Amino acid sequence: MNPFRPPIRPVPLLLTLVALLFLLGFLALPLAIVFAGALQQGIKHYLAAISDPMALAAIRLTLLAAAIAVPLNVIFGLAAAWAIGKFRFPGRQLLITLIDLPFSVSPVVSGMVYILVFGMQGWLGGWLAARGVQVIFAVPGIVLATLFVTLPLVARELIPLMESQGTEEEEAALTLGASGWQTFRRVTLPNVRQGLLYGVILCTARAMGEFGAVSVVSGHIRGLTNTLTLHVEILYNEYQSAAAFAVASLLALLAVVPLVVKAILSRHEH
Amino acid sequence: MNIEIRNLSHAFGDFQALKDVSLDVHDGELLALLGPSGCGKTTLLRLLAGLARPDAGTIRIGGVEATGQSAQARQVGFVFQHYALFRHMSVFENIAFGLRVRRRNRPANAEIRQRVNALLELVKLDGFGNRMPSELSGGQRQRVALARALAVEPRVLLLDEPFGALDASVRRELRRWLRRLHDEINITSLFVTHDVEEAMEVAERVVVMDHGRIVQMGTPEEVYAQPATPFVCAFLGSVNRFPACPAAGDGTPELLTGPAACGAEGTAPLTLYARPHELLLERGTGTPGQTVPATILRVQAIGAVVHIELQRSDNGQRIEVELSRERQDEQTYKAGEAVHIRPTRFARF
Numbered sequence: 001m002n003p004f005r006p007p008i009r010p011v012p013l014l015l016t017l018v019a020l021l022f023l024l025g026f027l028a029l030p031l032a033i034v035f036a037g038a039l040q041q042g043i044k045h046y047l048a049a050i051s052d053p054m055a056l057a058a059i060r061l062t063l064l065a066a067a068i069a070v071p072l073n074v075i076f077g078l079a080a081a082w083a084i085g086k087f088r089f090p091g092r093q094l095l096i097t098l099i100d101l102p103f104s105v106s107p108v109v110s111g112m113v114y115i116l117v118f119g120m121q122g123w124l125g126g127w128l129a130a131r132g133v134q135v136i137f138a139v140p141g142i143v144l145a146t147l148f149v150t151l152p153l154v155a156r157e158l159i160p161l162m163e164s165q166g167t168e169e170e171e172a173a174l175t176l177g178a179s180g181w182q183t184f185r186r187v188t189l190p191n192v193r194q195g196l197l198y199g200v201i202l203c204t205a206r207a208m209g210e211f212g213a214v215s216v217v218s219g220h221i222r223g224l225t226n227t228l229t230l231h232v233e234i235l236y237n238e239y240q241s242a243a244a245f246a247v248a249s250l251l252a253l254l255a256v257v258p259l260v261v262k263a264i265l266s267r268h269e270h
Numbered sequence: 271m272n273i274e275i276r277n278l279s280h281a282f283g284d285f286q287a288l289k290d291v292s293l294d295v296h297d298g299e300l301l302a303l304l305g306p307s308g309c310g311k312t313t314l315l316r317l318l319a320g321l322a323r324p325d326a327g328t329i330r331i332g333g334v335e336a337t338g339q340s341a342q343a344r345q346v347g348f349v350f351q352h353y354a355l356f357r358h359m360s361v362f363e364n365i366a367f368g369l370r371v372r373r374r375n376r377p378a379n380a381e382i383r384q385r386v387n388a389l390l391e392l393v394k395l396d397g398f399g400n401r402m403p404s405e406l407s408g409g410q411r412q413r414v415a416l417a418r419a420l421a422v423e424p425r426v427l428l429l430d431e432p433f434g435a436l437d438a439s440v441r442r443e444l445r446r447w448l449r450r451l452h453d454e455i456n457i458t459s460l461f462v463t464h465d466v467e468e469a470m471e472v473a474e475r476v477v478v479m480d481h482g483r484i485v486q487m488g489t490p491e492e493v494y495a496q497p498a499t500p501f502v503c504a505f506l507g508s509v510n511r512f513p514a515c516p517a518a519g520d521g522t523p524e525l526l527t528g529p530a531a532c533g534a535e536g537t538a539p540l541t542l543y544a545r546p547h548e549l550l551l552e553r554g555t556g557t558p559g560q561t562v563p564a565t566i567l568r569v570q571a572i573g574a575v576v577h578i579e580l581q582r583s584d585n586g587q588r589i590e591v592e593l594s595r596e597r598q599d600e601q602t603y604k605a606g607e608a609v610h611i612r613p614t615r616f617a618r619f
Contacts, residue, residue, distance in 0.1 A: 168350050168352065168354035169354050169355075169356055169357070171321050171341070171348070171350075171354065172348065172350060172354040172355075172356075172415075172418075173356075173367065173371075174320075174321070174340075174341040174342050175319055175320075175321070175341050175342075175344070175346060175347065175348040175419070176367055176368035176371065176418065176419075176421075176422055177342055177345070177368055177371055177372060177422055178342065178367070178368075178371040179342060179371070179373075182371045186356075186367070186371070187356055190358045191357065191358055
């Protein structure tokens with residue numbers, strides 16, 4: 001026991017309690033109910049629901065969309081954050097605003113935009129269809145929609161970080177003879193790795209959890225264009241609530257895994 | 271290596287930071303760029319390092335054209351005011367950085383270790399190699415930054431307000447140390463400062479800048495004794511201004527008192543600049559034209575020099591005088607006393 005432990009004071013205690021109660025009521029409890037609902041008809045039923053071929057196809061598609069969206073977002077986020085955080089150029093404010101756009105626009109609207117562009121009646125849809133490329137009601141549309149809604153996540157994490165770190169360390173590296181790439185890899189990147197990691201986790205979770213935009217462009221073709229979120233919706237609408245909860249719990253688990261990975265990694269750091 | 275700077279200009283948008291600056295830095299010299307903030311001294315240093323591109327003019331380092339060279343190719347050591355140490359690397363790795371990123375003739379690990387340890391010794395930080403920058407004091411960080419810059423054996427060393435972020439006692443200690451270090455390794459060095467005392471104490475030659483131009487250069491003694499412009503005179507230390515009339519021929523100018531104007535033929539008045547220690551106080555009636563009447567406001571007698579603050583009786587102007595301790599002990603000037611001020615030496619513009 002630490003003999004110098006500060007005395008427990010009422011105000012911090014109260015604030016902590018309020019925060020904890022809030023988290024319990026609005027986060028832990030619903031999650032627990034999801035898992036309880038998933039297991040209400042027994043473990044056998046649970047395993048059957050998530051190993052159903054349609055469910056497996058949905059898992060594959062969700063992971064694929066995330067696997068494409070996350071690396072692209074990392075590249076975009078790093079490039080955008082580097083440009084915005086380290087340089088002053090005309091159009092910088094506009095770029096910041098554009099990056100925020102997917103946050104302010106409803107995902108359904110962004111899905112509709114893709115229909116407008118790539119749908120059969122859209123600007124590019126007919127031209128692409130003539131060349132055998134289908135975007136809407138197909139996997140490319142789902143990947144595009146996922147990319148759109150997750151776009152700001154990595155950049156938003158990195159911009160304030162890079163801005164606050166300034167350019168002096170990079171300038172020092174340059175005067176020491178490092179090339180632009182060496183400076184980026186050895187100085188800039190290590191300095192933002194915590195923020196980058198966090199951005200990747202948020203991006204992964206959002207990519208797998210996206211519903212609105214994906215729902216518009218997917219067409220809900222079972223086994224082909226159904227992601228996990230859409231699969232949950234379909235099951236629920238068909239009154240298979242136990243199966244819906246089972247798939248939902250899987251989705252929740254997928255989102256928790258990156259957070260756990262991050263917690264382990266950042267503990268390792270210190 | 272010497273540096274030849276010719277007609278260098280640089281603007282930030284509408285602000286002309288550097289206007290047609292030419293300067294020769296001699297091989298092995300320790301030179302101070304001195305001036306108020308915004309005078310263009312840091313801009314000049316960044317142009318020399320290749321961290322910014324001049325709008326016009328040329329830079330030659332060691333006789334080789336460097337104007338278009340990148341910072342990477344220039345082999346110039348740069349020390350930043352806020353150290354700019356790589357925060358995620360140990361002290362050792364910070365110093366080794368310049369050697370590790372080399373594409374050609376990168377030294378072997380054993381040699382890197384040897385050189386970093388030698389540099390740690392040079393900057394008096396042996397045994398600190400495994401510390402992180404955040405675990406060091408400001409003075410220690412700046413010494414690491416210096417060792418890091420020296421590790422790549424730069425052709426010239428540029429220091430941007432190197433002691434600006436440190437507290438006064440550390441600053442004084444570190445600048446003496448830099449002076450000795452320069453005597454030891456003799457690398458051509460330029461350092462930027464707005465601190466007159468620092469420039470005077472450390473540099474062999476001082477370049478005074480104002481509004482993007484060089485206004486004077488010379489040894490600290492020369493610049494202090496013969497300021498080229500009123501700006502230099504006032505920037506280098508406290509100074510008192512006395513309106514006066516030019517005398518016929520080369521004679522001593524006559525001090526003006528009250529609303530009096532210069533001679534009948536309407537000669538333009540001039541201003542005499544006298545430092546506090548170049549003034550004497552006299553009791554009695556004074557000599558018109560050579561002294562001005564004043565009242566002592568405050569006498570601050572701490573240390574070897576006694577500071578006396580006065581107010582002129584004719585125009586209310588404040589005057590600062592410094593006397594030696596001995597003279598004050600002899601004369602015992604007191605607040606409230608009416609005296610006459612006599613400039614013994616002055617600069618005129």
